[in-house]
Amino acid sequence: MYSTLVIENTGKVATIWMNRPEVFNAFNEQLIADLTDVCRMLDKDPTVRVVVLAGRGKHFSAGADLNWMRRAAEGSEADNLEDARRFARMLQTLSGLSKPTIARIQGAALGGGTGLAAACDMAVASSDAVFSTSEVKFGIIPAVISPYVLRAIGPRQALRYFQTAERISAQRALSIGLVSEVTPVDALDAGVAALIEPLLAGAPSAQKAAKDLIEAIKGRPIDEDTLEDTARRIARQRATAEGRDGVAAFLDKRPPAWLAS
Secondary structure, eight states: OOSSEEEEEETTEEEEEEOOGGGTTOBOHHHHHHHHHHHHHHHHOTTOOEEEEEESSSOSBOSBOHHHHHHHHHSOHHHHHHHHHHHHHHHHHHHTOSSOEEEEEOSEEETHHHHHHHHSSEEEEETTOEEEOOGGGGTOOOTTTHHHHHHHHHHHHHHHHHHHOOOEEHHHHHHHTSOSEEEOGGGHHHHHHHHHHHHHHSOHHHHHHHHHHHHHHTTOOSSHHHHHHHHHHHHHHHTSHHHHHHHHHHHHTSOOHHHHO
């Protein structure tokens, strides 16, 4: 279905493989369009519980395709604005998926590749992975990826890396919150599987509600409005069929219904 992607379904897990290894899975217009479309498709698929984003070959994603960069450099501000909007919409679609997302990262995850890692809910990196918000080296800024990178590493670290464009090792990425886990190179798939297992044990609508909760309360003061919002959210979730069954299953010492489906 897609010229730049391969979709692999294993049980309740869908893996999106970026499939441009000859250019290290660099972005161009088609990859951006394909990623946007497949994320929307998987979001609506009730058989998919977890989405993994990965890259074929030696590298996760080396950022922008050179030909795409050349076209952008030669284009007008209006042309660049449309390109940036499409990229921004793709990242928002990935970040806003109603089910858990995991980035599986090996080798280079540079520029937009770092943005993809940050847009996923969690990221597992092999020990050879390297990241960079490298845009200032080309006279530009990591604007479109910035909401997701700041969410992951915070403004203090972003002030450094957005300006220095330093390479960030896998261990450094772990220490600043850009990735969730670091594994040996030959254990990357095992590391991803170790996250998938507890995700599949959780309740799907509760996981979506948990993502919505974080988005709703981040940065808010702990005031009466926040207290009321959080109280209403837990009350609403308790009253769902899934919430009622989950509590009953725990008390009855049986598996909840979503594990049998």
